[in-house]
Structures are given as C-alpha cells and as structure tokens.
Amino acid sequence: xxxxxxxxxxxxxxxxxxxxxxxxxxxxxxxxxxxxxxxxxxxxxxxxxxxxxxxxxxxxxxxxxxxxxxxxxxxxxxxxxxxxxxxxxxxxxxxxxxxxxxxxxxxxxxxxxxxxxxxxxxxxxxxxxxxxxxxxxxxxxxxxxxxxxxxxxxxxxxxxxxxxxxxxxxxxxxxxx
Numbered sequence: 001x002x003x004x005x006x007x008x009x010x011x012x013x014x015x016x017x018x019x020x021x022x023x024x025x026x027x028x029x030x031x032x033x034x035x036x037x038x039x040x041x042x043x044x045x046x047x048x049x050x051x052x053x054x055x056x057x058x059x060x061x062x063x064x065x066x067x068x069x070x071x072x073x074x075x076x077x078x079x080x081x082x083x084x085x086x087x088x089x090x091x092x093x094x095x096x097x098x099x100x101x102x103x104x105x106x107x108x109x110x111x112x113x114x115x116x117x118x119x120x121x122x123x124x125x126x127x128x129x130x131x132x133x134x135x136x137x138x139x140x141x142x143x144x145x146x147x148x149x150x151x152x153x154x155x156x157x158x159x160x161x162x163x164x165x166x167x168x169x170x171x172x173x174x175x176x177x
Contacts, residue, residue: 009150012065013066016062016150017066020059020060033045054140058143064147065154080098117138120138
C-alpha cells in the first residue's frame, strides 16, 4: 500500500514539475514578446514585472517536490557520507533525522501559509497596479500550501522507503568504485 501511495505522490510531483517547466517556457515567451513589443512598437507588455515575480515563486514551489522525490535537493553531505562510510546505521539514522526535520519544516510552512490562503481567497486581494495589471494572490498561496504538503509527504516517504547512500557507495555499503 505504501508503494502505491509513493507512486501516486511521485506522479503528482512529476506533474507539478512539468507545470513549473511550462510556466518557465511561457515566462520566456512573455519576456521576449515584451522586449520586441517595447523595442519595435514602443508598446511594452503591461504587467511583465508582476507576472515574472509571481511566476518565479510558482516555479520554485511547483518543482520542489520532484527535486525531493528524485533526491536532487542541494545539501552538503560530506560529513553525512563520512559517517555512513564508517557506520552505516548511524549514517542512515542521521539521514532520516535530517529528513524528519525537513518534513517538519515543510509542515510548518504549510501550517503558516494556510490562513494566508484563506484570507486571500475571501478578500480577493491582488497584486499589481490597478488599471494597469492586477492578479489575485490566492493561487500562489495555494501553490505554496500544496507544494509544502507534497514536500512533507516526500520527506516522509524518504524516511520510510529510501535510506541514504552516499555518493560512491552501493546499497550494500561497499565502495562502488
């Protein structure tokens, strides 16, 4: 059952990553359109700054769960690798502890952003310049909440299913080189 849940969570993370990639492509197209429209026609795309600002946050939070799922989250694991090479059990315990702290942090982010999402949903608060370009805040708050929850799920799945193996060491604790 946990493996099925892992597959579903992985699929959702990969879909969110793809959505983040699509936003990057759309943002590139929009910025290029704005440059051409400004340079050739003296008609800049209104709201470029706001859309780029909004998009960057969306991209980070849409792609973060898949980065965690794939084990590509940037971290300095020199000490962790050294501990694991000397004592595999201690290294795995420390790795799970780090993932547990990370999961807790993502749950705190989700807990903190949920009331903001509800407030933005109710008030329909917006960002931008009225009369020029405006967009609601609630989609970004929802993306942060859902992404934080999915990140917490992936950290929990790492604790349960994927023990840490440092670079250069195979699953049996032997030097892969």
